[in-house]
Amino acid sequence: xxxxxxxxxVVTGGASxxxxxxxxxxxxxxxxxxxxxxxxxKAEAAAASIRAAGGHAxxxxxxxxxxxxxxxxxxxxxxxxxxxxxxxxxxxxxLFGEVRDMTLEQWNRILAVNLHGVVHGVVAAYPRMIERGTxxxxxxxxxxxxxxxxxxxxxxxxxxxxxxxxxxLRGEAAALGVKVSVVCPGIIDTPLKHSLTWLHLDKERxxxxxxxxxxxxxxxxxxxVQGVERNRPVIVVTATAKGSWSLYRMFPQFVAGWLGRVVxxxxxxRYATRPPAV
Ligand code: NAI
Numbered sequence: 001x002x003x004x005x006x007x008x009x010v011v012t013g014g015a016s017x018x019x020x021x022x023x024x025x026x027x028x029x030x031x032x033x034x035x036x037x038x039x040x041x042k043a044e045a046a047a048a049s050i051r052a053a054g055g056h057a058x059x060x061x062x063x064x065x066x067x068x069x070x071x072x073x074x075x076x077x078x079x080x081x082x083x084x085x086x087x088x089x090x091x092x093x094x095l096f097g098e099v100r101d102m103t104l105e106q107w108n109r110i111l112a113v114n115l116h117g118v119v120h121g122v123v124a125a126y127p128r129m130i131e132r133g134t135x136x137x138x139x140x141x142x143x144x145x146x147x148x149x150x151x152x153x154x155x156x157x158x159x160x161x162x163x164x165x166x167x168x169l170r171g172e173a174a175a176l177g178v179k180v181s182v183v184c185p186g187i188i189d190t191p192l193k194h195s196l197t198w199l200h201l202d203k204e205r206x207x208x209x210x211x212x213x214x215x216x217x218x219x220x221x222x223x224x225v226q227g228v229e230r231n232r233p234v235i236v237v238t239a240t241a242k243g244s245w246s247l248y249r250m251f252p253q254f255v256a257g258w259l260g261r262v263v264x265x266x267x268x269x270r271y272a273t274r275p276p277a278v
Contacts, residue, residue, distance in 0.1 A: 003229050005030035008081040010073065012064050012121065013091030015042035017190025018140065021221035022088060027055030029225065032081060036062040036073055037091070064091045064117030067124075074124035084128065086228070089121035090140040090183075092158075094192055096206075097199025099153045106197070107154055114158035118165065126169075126178065133177035138228055139166045140183045143241035146234075147248045148256050150264040159184075163234070170233055179231050183224050184245070186238030189214035201271045209270070213240065 009026050013019035014035030023033045027050045035050075035057060037043040043059035050057035062073045077084045093113045095106060118139050129135025144152055145159030166182035173180050193207060193214075206212065220237045227235030236242045248255045 002029040004086075004225075007031045007085040008034070008077060008083045009086035009088065010034040010036055010060075010077055010084060011088040011090055012036045012062060012070075012117065013140075014088075015039050015046050015059075017192055018185065018188055018217050018220055018224075019088065019090040020046050021217035022090065022224055023057060024050060024053075024055070024218070025221040025225045026086075027053070027057055030056075031086070032056040034058055034060050034073075034077060034081075036060040038063045064089075064120055065112040067116075067120045070117075070120035071124045074121075074128065078128060083132070084125055084135065086136045086138060087121055087125045088138045088140070089118040090138075091117050092140060092192075094152070094155050094196035095199070096152050096155070096196060096201055098151065101199045102154055110154045110158055114155070115161050118162050122165070122169065126173070129178045130173075130176045135177070136179040136181070136228060136231070137166075137169070137173075138181045138183060138224070140185075141166070143184050143186045143236070143238075143244065145182070146184050146236070146241075146245045148259050150260055151267045167233060181228055181232055181235055183227070183235045183237065184241060185215070185220050185224075185236075186241030187212060187214055188217055188220045188237070190217055200273050201267075202273050206271045213238075 004026055009031045011019045011023050011033060014023045015037035023035050026033050035043040035047050040059060040061040047057040047059040060073055062069050064070055074084060091113060093110060095110050122137060125135065125137060139162050141159040141162040144156040145163040149156040163182050166180050170180035215238050223237045224235055236245060
């Protein structure tokens with residue numbers, strides 16, 4: 001029998017991209033999934049299509065930046081489904097561009113969704129999981145949470161924080177019966193590439209670059225679900241992400257310097273939509 005059979009899983013950002021693919025994969029393996037998203041119409045449609053394929057799914061409205069809404073989502077899951085076995089804190093947004101162009105409002109928005117959204121999930125679910133002596137929290141970070149990412153510094157800041165939160169909490173949680181994993185994908189082909197904010201960058205030119213290789217969400221979801229099943233601490237998805245993380249751990253100074261000089265330089269030359277200031 002599948003590890004996930006009849007288990008209850010809440011996935012924030014479950015209406016689209018990686019979150020949706022994770023919901024589909026979990027449902028195929030017998031889990032009862034809650035697609036929690038700020039876009040509830042999209043979540044309803046996605047849940048209906050999982051049910052049509054024979055899975056067990058429902059949608060829930062949540063804005064992860066609002067702690068009370070996340071608390072309510074978790075409390076309702078316990079009330080309606082009797083348990084919460086897996087919480088995937090996956091909802092996220094992205095912002096590409098240089099820090100010199102960012103407003104404080106943009107900083108606060110990305111921190112609110114990508115970091116505080118995860119914190120709200122942990123605060124709501126962790127004590128309840130401890131009480132039951134079981135549960136698994138799975139936070140979505142990114143390769144940008146493992147390796148410096150000039151040109152997406154705000155995003156990298158939130159994702160490094162999510163990695164630190166997850167790997168540290170894992171050490172506290174294990175003896176209390178709760179598992180914690182963090183997911184670090186490379187570039188995945190999801191609607192995020194259209195919805196993310198590109199500051200002074202030519203999005204079409206960047207996405208058309210043959211070096212930008214996009215991995216399909218269902219491939220990503222299979223790796224994530226397998227990693228969760230094996231209780232991996234850090235689940236890195238895509239060969240490029242694994243390779244760059246390994247290189248960075250072996251040669252941190254060299255890789256950080258190369259990313260700053262070469263990659264950032266190329267980004268400015270190839271994709272900037274205004275003359276570079278430096
Ligand atoms: P996506 O844009 O396809 O899906 C994100 C979902 O989150 C959407 O359904 C959106 O409505 C929802 N969402 C956004 N703000 C929300 C909020 N405040 N409350 C509740 N839901 C909200 O994006 P994708 O690509 O599936 O991203 C999922 C996660 O994976 C994010 O945390 C992202 O940072 C991360 N990631 C994505 C990568 C990629 O290349 N697509 C690479 C590495 C990490």
